[in-house]
Amino acid sequence: MLDELIPAVARGAGLSPEQAALAVAAMLKFFTARLPSSLVGELHERLGTQTANAPRSVRHARDRTKPE
Secondary structure, eight states: HHHHHHHHHHHHHTOOOHHHHHHHHHHHHHHHSSHHHHHHHHHHHTTOOOOHHHHHHHHHHHHHHHOO
């Protein structure tokens, strides 16, 4: 689902995929710091990320959005 979220943020906010990936990473950090761990775990599970590696996962998803 993360590979769908980043392009959606890019389109919706008029950002490049790289900027959108950074925005998504910032959002995940914000939620991780402020939401109960059970909700954070479910969020990461549904997005296909791992809590400890969310920023790295976002970078990998961003790299998949770049044209080859």
